[in-house]
Amino acid sequence: MTPHMLTRSLDRGATIFLLVVAALGVLIPLSNLLLPAGSFLQVPTYLVALWGKYVCYAILALSIDLIWGYCGILSLGHGAFFALGGYAMGMYLMRQIGTRGVYGNPILPDFMVFLNYSKLPWTWYGFDMFWFAALMVLFVPGLLAFCFGWLAFRSRVTGVYLSIITQAMTYALLLAFFRNDFGFGGNNGLTDFKDILGFNVQAEGTRAALFALSCLALILAFLICRSVVSSKLGKVLIAIRDAESRSRFLGYRVESYKLFVFTLSACMAGVAGALYVPQVGIINPSEFAPGNSIEAVIWVAVGGRGTLVGAALGAIVVNYAKTFFTSGVLAPYWLFMLGALFILVTLLLPKGIVGTFSAWREQARERRPAATTASAAAEDGITEPKMAE
Amino acid sequence: MPTKLSARFCSFVLSLFLIAFALPAFAGPFEDAVAKFANDDFSDTDEAIGVVAGSGNKLAFPIISALQDGRLMADPDTKKVYVTGTDGKSIDAATGEAVASVPDSASAVRLNNRLRRSVDAALGSLTLQSPDLVARLQAAQSVFKSHEETALDPVEGALAKETNKSVKTALGEARAAILLFKSDATEVQKLEAVATIKARGDQDALALLSDIGTDQPASVAKAATSAIGSIQSSLAVWSSVQNAWYGLSLGSVLLLAAIGLAITFGVMGVINMAHGEMVMIGAYTTFVVQEVIRTRYPALFDYSLLIAVPLAFLVAGGIGVLIERSIIRFLYGRPLETLLATWGLSLVLQQAVRTMFGPTNREVGNPSWMSGAFELGQITITYNRLWILCFTLAVFVILLAMLRYTALGLEMRAVTQNRRMAASMGIATSRVDALTFGLGSGIAGIAGVALSQIDNVSPNLGQSYIIDSFMVVVFGGVGNLWGTLVGAFTLGVANKFLEPVAGAVLGKIAILVLIILFIQKRPRGLFALKGRAVEA
Numbered sequence: 001m002t003p004h005m006l007t008r009s010l011d012r013g014a015t016i017f018l019l020v021v022a023a024l025g026v027l028i029p030l031s032n033l034l035l036p037a038g039s040f041l042q043v044p045t046y047l048v049a050l051w052g053k054y055v056c057y058a059i060l061a062l063s064i065d066l067i068w069g070y071c072g073i074l075s076l077g078h079g080a081f082f083a084l085g086g087y088a089m090g091m092y093l094m095r096q097i098g099t100r101g102v103y104g105n106p107i108l109p110d111f112m113v114f115l116n117y118s119k120l121p122w123t124w125y126g127f128d129m130f131w132f133a134a135l136m137v138l139f140v141p142g143l144l145a146f147c148f149g150w151l152a153f154r155s156r157v158t159g160v161y162l163s164i165i166t167q168a169m170t171y172a173l174l175l176a177f178f179r180n181d182f183g184f185g186g187n188n189g190l191t192d193f194k195d196i197l198g199f200n201v202q203a204e205g206t207r208a209a210l211f212a213l214s215c216l217a218l219i220l221a222f223l224i225c226r227s228v229v230s231s232k233l234g235k236v237l238i239a240i241r242d243a244e245s246r247s248r249f250l251g252y253r254v255e256s257y258k259l260f261v262f263t264l265s266a267c268m269a270g271v272a273g274a275l276y277v278p279q280v281g282i283i284n285p286s287e288f289a290p291g292n293s294i295e296a297v298i299w300v301a302v303g304g305r306g307t308l309v310g311a312a313l314g315a316i317v318v319n320y321a322k323t324f325f326t327s328g329v330l331a332p333y334w335l336f337m338l339g340a341l342f343i344l345v346t347l348l349l350p351k352g353i354v355g356t357f358s359a360w361r362e363q364a365r366e367r368r369p370a371a372t373t374a375s376a377a378a379e380d381g382i383t384e385p386k387m388a389e
Numbered sequence: 390m391p392t393k394l395s396a397r398f399c400s401f402v403l404s405l406f407l408i409a410f411a412l413p414a415f416a417g418p419f420e421d422a423v424a425k426f427a428n429d430d431f432s433d434t435d436e437a438i439g440v441v442a443g444s445g446n447k448l449a450f451p452i453i454s455a456l457q458d459g460r461l462m463a464d465p466d467t468k469k470v471y472v473t474g475t476d477g478k479s480i481d482a483a484t485g486e487a488v489a490s491v492p493d494s495a496s497a498v499r500l501n502n503r504l505r506r507s508v509d510a511a512l513g514s515l516t517l518q519s520p521d522l523v524a525r526l527q528a529a530q531s532v533f534k535s536h537e538e539t540a541l542d543p544v545e546g547a548l549a550k551e552t553n554k555s556v557k558t559a560l561g562e563a564r565a566a567i568l569l570f571k572s573d574a575t576e577v578q579k580l581e582a583v584a585t586i587k588a589r590g591d592q593d594a595l596a597l598l599s600d601i602g603t604d605q606p607a608s609v610a611k612a613a614t615s616a617i618g619s620i621q622s623s624l625a626v627w628s629s630v631q632n633a634w635y636g637l638s639l640g641s642v643l644l645l646a647a648i649g650l651a652i653t654f655g656v657m658g659v660i661n662m663a664h665g666e667m668v669m670i671g672a673y674t675t676f677v678v679q680e681v682i683r684t685r686y687p688a689l690f691d692y693s694l695l696i697a698v699p700l701a702f703l704v705a706g707g708i709g710v711l712i713e714r715s716i717i718r719f720l721y722g723r724p725l726e727t728l729l730a731t732w733g734l735s736l737v738l739q740q741a742v743r744t745m746f747g748p749t750n751r752e753v754g755n756p757s758w759m760s761g762a763f764e765l766g767q768i769t770i771t772y773n774r775l776w777i778l779c780f781t782l783a784v785f786v787i788l789l790a791m792l793r794y795t796a797l798g799l800e801m802r803a804v805t806q807n808r809r810m811a812a813s814m815g816i817a818t819s820r821v822d823a824l825t826f827g828l829g830s831g832i833a834g835i836a837g838v839a840l841s842q843i844d845n846v847s848p849n850l851g852q853s854y855i856i857d858s859f860m861v862v863v864f865g866g867v868g869n870l871w872g873t874l875v876g877a878f879t880l881g882v883a884n885k886f887l888e889p890v891a892g893a894v895l896g897k898i899a900i901l902v903l904i905i906l907f908i909q910k911r912p913r914g915l916f917a918l919k920g921r922a923v924e925a
Contacts, residue, residue, distance in 0.1 A: 176894075
């Protein structure tokens with residue numbers, strides 16, 4: 001009975017969350033574009049870009065929560081998938097610059113001219129077409145996650161070992177992408193973008209549209225995660241999280257389930273990265289830094305591991321705090337706060353904000369008179385078939 | 390006796406000067422040669438260099454070195470040559486007499502590349518008899534490289550007088566180099582020269598032999614070819630030895646950084662992401678100790694590291710116990726949460742150090758017994774790397790002995806093997822936990838003392854080691870100190886052997902990828918503990 005009530009209350013939370021995201025996705029761009037600049041209700045363009053960044057982080061947080069919260073895989077290298085998606089998009093944007101670059105080369109991006117490339121490396125073929133780049137945004141992180149996961153899960157690398165080798169993976173990519181001769185812009189990364197699908201990246205309209213698209217992507221990602229975790233597959237994932245060996249002994253092919261959800265999660269992270277890059281205007285190797293990936297994990301922990309709404313909220317709350325504190329006089333103390341957040345959340349708030357809140361509500365409900373509980377149970381009976389689907 | 394001699398020598402030189410003064414019109418070959426610098430003709434200048442360098446005159450060295458630096462000024466009208474000192478004062482090159490100022494019509498004597506070589510050779514032979522041992526050795530080396538025929542007489546002269554063994558060898562090699570390139574040297578002389586150069590056997594010898602030209606007698610050319618072959622193969626061996634040494638050195642650094650982790654992660658199963666910060670705290674302890682010594686007791690500087698080692702152990706160990714009591718003990722059995730909390734802790738510690746000591750690198754000095762290097766065959770071994778290797782092995786042995794033979798070590802092993810049984814036997818498990826964690830952290834602090842000698846002491850010091858340390862422990866096998874030892878040295882040596890082939894960064898990436906693949910094959914590391922547990 002208890003899990004049903006939890007699911008239902010989350011369902012309500014999920015609905016509210018989706019409505020809020022949809023409303024923001026429509027209202028913020030409209031207010032930015034239609035209201036006169038400087039008016040009280042007008043959202044300035046820089047805020048649109050900033051919130052667009054938060055929304056991308058929220059998608060990344062969802063992808064981490066999907067594997068950590070529901071399958072117990074703690075990846076400390078999810079920033080790598082995010083950055084790879086970002087690089088795929090960045091490569092498309094670089095190819096769009098064309099002759100408007102500093103060196104005016106129609107084919108080669110500026111940094112390649114600078115490094116004396118005579119022709120385009122094969123890795124850059126096709127990135128002048130948007131559909132190809134969009135495919136790569138899903139395919140490259142997905143392929144890496146598939147290969148990595150296939151090797152790791154098949155040989156039953158679990159727990160902290162998996163965490164450490166995912167960290168080594170993103171560290172290795174960081175070192176590789178920092179190299180100039182790796183062909184992806186070296187330590188400067190890719191930047192100086194001009195336009196996307198023919199629209200100027202810097203224009204207000206484009207930024208507003210990108211924000212709306214990010215919100216749409218967040219909603220879609222949420223719905224995909226939701227349908228995965230509430231399906232029968234999701235039940236198996238939770239079983240694997242709680243008792244991996246027992247699930248294996250019961251006849252489930254644990255590694256296949258894990259591989260599926262890990263790859264799906266990597267693709268989502270890639271999409272988040274791809275939406276992130278045109279909004280911040282740069283992608284460089286520091287996105288691969290192991291610290292970034294761990295920070296993304298803490299967003300999920302703050303919001304509530306195993307609650308999808310919590311993951312997205314955690315990403316937004318922590319990043320809002322980061323922007324707030326790193327821009328003022330408190331800037332030198334931000335790392336203290338972030339560090340303390342890691343420690344306090346794991347010690348005192350292991351379920352995160354949303355998890356603690358729903359546990360608290362559940363307790364309050366149990367203390368209510370029996371009659372109310374009975375009617376709640378009846379409602380549960382109605383919702384049950386829906387859940388079994 | 391020596392003072393008397395030198396006094397006599399001085400008076401002799403003085404009288405020479407007086408003669409020079411008294412008879413300015415009676416110009417000797419030295420003065421004639423000096424005047425040739427004023428002709429502004431490259432072949433005259435060359436001739437002048439040869440005569441001046443061979444004259445044995447006291448002014449020869451200042452003149453030639455001034456020529457090299459463009460400080461030799463010549464007046465084409467009066468044919469007078471002046472040496473402008475680095476301090477701006479000038480002397481007449483022919484007499485050594487101080488002059489008030491160099492006339493405006495004088496300009497610096499010009500050189501071309503061929504002359505520059507003669508100048509180098511001349512300077513080389515001039516310093517061959519310098520009283521300074523290092524200067525003589527360097528002069529002999531520079532003659533070896535330039536092998537100018539004009540240097541043959543000075544080299545042979547110096548060789549006859551030389552008493553120091555290493556300088557004598559160097560001079561012999563220089564002589565051999567000259568003879569090898571001298572067109573009128575006999576075949577026997579040349580063959581001997583090849584043998585001498587072959588015995589030297591380094592990169593310079595190889596370069597010299599490879600460029601002897603085609604106009605050599607057949608027997609010499611053949612001897613040279615075989616010498617090149619044997620030098621090359623011995624150099625290849627030496628370069629492997631050097632790689633192995635670098636690998637051992639890197640391995641010792643890795644082991645030092647990982648050995649504390651082998652205790653906390655390997656024995657206790659606690660993921661301590663703040664381990665690197667314990668290393669950093671050890672390094673900063675060294676910095677503070679050295680600062681205090683510098684300002685208060687400068688005489689103790691050579692003992693600074695000996696003082697820093699126990700202090701760093703206590704400071705880092707104390708912080709470790711504090712961390713265990715306040716954070717980690719609440720998280721036993723939740724490894725992923727421990728990982729996150731200790732990561733947060735590492736951010737806090739880094740920022741705290743940044744606030745206290747500033748974000749820039751701090752200077753930590755090497756005590757005299759750790760600076761410098763010595764040569765072993767063809768490789769150079771620096772004392773600090775050697776000491777760190779010895780120190781690491783000592784720490785390893787002490788730690789191993791501690792776990793094996795002391796009461797605390799016994800209790801630690803008991804608690805890790807079966808916590809509840811140990812508790813039933815009366816072991817205070819929570820005390821053992823705190824002490825074990827403190828021990829691991831303290832050893833990280835000691836590692837910081839050693840690493841402060843070879844790395845930048847900055848708040849980010851720890852972060853650069855944390856991933857490598859985890860790789861070592863995971864590769865070697867968790868819960869096994871011997872595994873950590875083998876893992877560290879294997880990774881260090883593999884890294885250094887890959888570096889020349891693939892480059893430093895690609896080599897490192899290759900190692901990371903290899904470890905990731907290795908973990909697929911042996912998920913519990915090289916030396917896995919055998920047990921019945923399905924899940925660790």
